[in-house]
Amino acid sequence: MKAAKQRLIILVCFVVLKSLRCFFVNENAFVACFDSGVDEAFVKELAGIEPLRVAIIFPTRLYIGVLKRVWIIWKRYTSHW
Numbered sequence: 001m002k003a004a005k006q007r008l009i010i011l012v013c014f015v016v017l018k019s020l021r022c023f024f025v026n027e028n029a030f031v032a033c034f035d036s037g038v039d040e041a042f043v044k045e046l047a048g049i050e051p052l053r054v055a056i057i058f059p060t061r062l063y064i065g066v067l068k069r070v071w072i073i074w075k076r077y078t079s080h081w
Helices: 040-049 064-077
Strands: 012-017 020-025 030-033 053-056
Touching (some): 012 040, 030 040
Parallel strands (some): 030 053
Antiparallel strands (some): 012 020, 020 030
């Protein structure tokens, strides 16, 4: 008996949020932003979309306090945390 072939379809969409380029994979399953200049307004808007997973590139010399602030904003503006 032959096994049926299954195809995996991945949809990637390119969107600009707050002048930063973002890649959305399978609607809101995964969002990646590799531009510099991520600020609180961007985090709030991205959290409002409620993606399941996020990858954001932050500057290498970012203070722990800023990362904690981003985490607090993220928890406040998303419903599934």
